[in-house]
Amino acid sequence: MSPQVNHVVLETHLPELKLLARGKVRDIYDLEDKLLIVTTDRISAFDYVLPTGIPDKGRVLTQLSVFWFEFLRDVTPTHFVTADPEAYPEALKPYREVLAGRSMLVRRAEMVPVECVARGYLAGSGWKEYRETGKVCGIPLPPGLKESDRLPEPIFTPATKAQTGHDENISFDQVVSLVGGELAERLRALTLEIYSRAARYAEARGILIADTKFEFGFVGGELVLADEVLTPDSSRFWPADTYRPGGPQPSYDKQYVRDYLESIGWDKRPPAPPLPPEVVARTSEKYREAYRALTGKIL
Numbered sequence: 001m002s003p004q005v006n007h008v009v010l011e012t013h014l015p016e017l018k019l020l021a022r023g024k025v026r027d028i029y030d031l032e033d034k035l036l037i038v039t040t041d042r043i044s045a046f047d048y049v050l051p052t053g054i055p056d057k058g059r060v061l062t063q064l065s066v067f068w069f070e071f072l073r074d075v076t077p078t079h080f081v082t083a084d085p086e087a088y089p090e091a092l093k094p095y096r097e098v099l100a101g102r103s104m105l106v107r108r109a110e111m112v113p114v115e116c117v118a119r120g121y122l123a124g125s126g127w128k129e130y131r132e133t134g135k136v137c138g139i140p141l142p143p144g145l146k147e148s149d150r151l152p153e154p155i156f157t158p159a160t161k162a163q164t165g166h167d168e169n170i171s172f173d174q175v176v177s178l179v180g181g182e183l184a185e186r187l188r189a190l191t192l193e194i195y196s197r198a199a200r201y202a203e204a205r206g207i208l209i210a211d212t213k214f215e216f217g218f219v220g221g222e223l224v225l226a227d228e229v230l231t232p233d234s235s236r237f238w239p240a241d242t243y244r245p246g247g248p249q250p251s252y253d254k255q256y257v258r259d260y261l262e263s264i265g266w267d268k269r270p271p272a273p274p275l276p277p278e279v280v281a282r283t284s285e286k287y288r289e290a291y292r293a294l295t296g297k298i299l
Contacts, residue, residue, distance in 0.1 A: 035106050205294055
């Protein structure tokens with residue numbers, strides 16, 4: 001079982017299963033043609049996993065991805081199978097308690113080596129690039145835009161997947177050279193369609209999706225949406241009622257943690273410092289607020 005402190009799961013240990021990978025947030029177990037993805041309460045900032053977990057974070061990320069997989073069923077096939085521990089293989093039954101709410105069974109996919117990013121607003125690395133070049137990933141944008149401005153239309157701004165450090169923005173032509181023209185076109189069209197549909201839904205519920213990243217893979221020759229989808233870890237969620245372009249926006253993500261770490265002057269080298277209880281509590285609430293607004297449910 002997993003060590004838990006105040007209902008926080010920092011790491012899972014399922015001895016009878018083969019651990020395939022332990023990422024910054026997820027523990028992934030090998031079930032041959034399927035994978036078990038367990039989302040812990042670990043949180044990372046500035047490329048380091050912090051020693052303090054965030055209560056309910058793993059459950060929010062998992063349940064929000066499950067919600068979006070269902071929401072997008074008529075747009076794209078996905079790798080998702082089930083998040084119901086009762087429907088898991090017999091070998092997982094002893095671990096139902098730790099898996100409940102924070103895990104999902106998915107089809108194993110051959111992943112496409114591109115982060116598919118959609119942007120509807122000018123923020124983050126896109127804002128930085130625009131200030132320097134007037135473009136984002138080679139796409140020219142109108143002059144005079146301010147930080148956090150809504151773009152005339154959503155844009156596809158892909159990135160390379162980095163095993164360590166930050167992903168690097170690349171142009172569409174670079175995607176073509178990586179995966180071929182036909183697949184590049186499909187990725188761009190699907191990314192923008194998913195983003196546009198989700199952004200309309202979210203805005204009606206008081207959340208602006210400034211940008212988000214998707215991952216795709218192939219299962220039996222079929223292109224599917226994989227990994228996590230439209231969560232506060234993979235997206236920039238802004239409260240619509242406080243949106244004011246011209247600077248950074250409040251957000252439903254770990255920006256609260258980043259701001260705290262900046263305020264204490266951490267040099268962004270290991271070891272990462274622990275978080276005080278008030279920062280943990282506020283961050284946990286931010287994640288739950290996003291889930292509540294988007295799904296109408298309470299965790």
